[in-house]
Amino acid sequence: MPDLDDIDRTILRLLVEDGRRPYSDIAEAVDLSPPAVSDRIARLREWGIVRRFTADVDRSKLRDGVSVLVTLDLEPNAVETTRAALVADEAVEHVFTTAAGSLVATLRVPSGDVRTFLAETVEFGAIRSLDVSLLTATSWSPGIGAAEFAPECAECGNTVTAEGETLALDDDTYHFCCSSCAGRFENRYDDLKSGV
Template sequence: MADIDDTDRTILRLLVEDGRRPYSDIAEEVGLSPPAVSDRIQRLRDFGIIRRITADLDRSRLRDGVAVLVELDVTQNAVEATRASLTGAEPVEHVFTTAEGRLVFTVRAPDGDVRGFLEDTVPFDAVGDIDVRLLTSQSWSPGVGAAEFAPSCAECDNTVTSEGVTETLGGETYHFCCSSCADRFESRYESLEQGA
């Protein structure tokens, strides 16, 4: 299975700094041609490392509510549904799930009405405890560092290492921890495709 190297990490760092940076500038920085940079970026997209390139808004320059950090203690069976509700809500910027199953997120509460926002967005019968803190500032500085490519196996959810297998089925790229998982997945995929 392919892995990412230092050139990929540099490309990722440059894109994080400026997602609109021309491929020619990136190519000059990493010592490749612009088409080679384009191919690498496409490969990183195929791997799922680059999901999209978006605008990094400075919300402090927009008047759109009060910035707060909210922590919710949610019943175990409602964590994913609550997380999905929060992720789809316009004023929510970041959503994190802790190892304990708590949800932590930042939100710009419209008109400062945190309770109203939560009542409209979160199923309160699933919430055990709420902690809301006013934010005075926030910054986001993602980095790649020495990260390695570590997708989850599409079949068993184990971490895929360099011994893993990558397959493309129906135009989608899937990663597997071993050839057995790839074979099982491909067999099920073909059965489903024939039944469709």
């Protein structure tokens, strides 16, 4: 089973700082060749650790509403649909789901009226309580630390450890916690492909 090493973690940190950083700059920082860095980034993408490269827009430089932090206490059956509605709205920057089932979101409300925005965006009746705080500044700096590669098993959902297995089927890569899960998944995959 693959695992992250210190070079992978350094590459990830550099990409978090600047997703458009040239591979030659990264290569110099980690003492590898640019093609070796390219291979490592391709592997990180294949593993699903790097999902995409995005622009980090400083919305404080744009006039598009009032920046607020919203905490929603919701009916339990409304958490996922509310989360999906918030994620889909352009005014919403970040959405977090707590272990208690609350949603915390940062957003820029065009009119400054949070209640009206929420009533137009989510099922307002599912909100048990609402807390709104005006934001004066925000920063977002996801850290890598000493993170280890820990994907979810494609078969049973357990965390895959270093003893796990990886299968490449067609153009997709799947990770498994054990050979039994890999075998079950591969058999079902083959059956689906053959139309059984």
